[in-house]
Amino acid sequence: MKKWWIPVAALSVAVAPVVARTPKPQVANPDGVQTLDDAVTVCRNSGLTGWDLVEFAQRLVHRKFTRYSILSVWEPPALAFRNSRGYCNQYNTALWWLLRELGFDAERVFATRVRQDINPWWRMGHMWVRVTIDGLTLDVCAGRPDNRPGRVSFTPVTDVMPFHAWTYVNTNNGMILFTIVNVWRSLLTRQPLPRWMEREFGSTVREQG
Structure with missing residues (x-):
């Protein structure tokens, strides 16, 4: 008898604490935007073009999260956008999709380590978007409210x-896998989850005080 259910059961046990520790979505609907299709409509109705439209889209995605x-992490970008939560793979992929729907030449890029301006001591991998208009290519990221095309809060x-x-x-x-390990560590040591795993969108990893 094949015991295919054993790895399935083991995976379910491993993932269960992650699901239990995941807070309910705190959904925001800026300008009435609930879905990525809504975001496309709002951007097109803005009357903006070029880099002004890119910036408007970037700020709209930031406001949505x-x-x-x-x-x-298991939520695809469109669902993460709807639920107003996620990390760079999710929110910047949502931005990339939105920009491409608006007709821009946009590509996703990543670096295995970046230095963040708001957390200069912190090194991590990051994914963002590069947009090209009339031969000019600029970095675009929805992670911070003060980001602008060509002015982002990190350095690869x-x-x-x-x-x-x-x-x-x-x-x-x-x-x-990284998330499962750290959630179990938090559970076994009875320590709160670290802020780099879940926090207010756009805030620093290290609490200010």
Whole structure:
């Protein structure tokens, strides 16, 4: 008798604490935007063009997200956008999709390590969008409210590489395993989850005080 249910049961037990610790979505609907299709409509109705429209789209995505969270890493970008929570793979993929729907030449890129201006001591991987208009290519990221095309709150310290569909799958799978390990560590040590896993969107990893 095949015991296919054993790894399934083991995976269910491993993931259960992550699901239990994932807060309910704190949904925001700026300008009435609930879905990515709504965002396309709002952007098109703005009357903006060029870099002004890129910035409007970037800020709209930022306003839609309320929580930075890797606890909901399994949500595809469209669902993460609807639920107003996620991490760079989710919120910047949502931005990339929106910009492409608006007709822009946009590509996803990533670096395995970046230095964040708001957390200069923190090193982490990051994915963002590069947009090209009339031969000018600028970095665009929805992670901070003060970001603008060409002015982002991080500096790559490793090579910048293309971000493909398989890259999304690989990095997400790695993040899922990393999340499971850290949630179990928090559970066994009876310590709160670290802020880099779940916090107010756009806030720093280290609490201010």
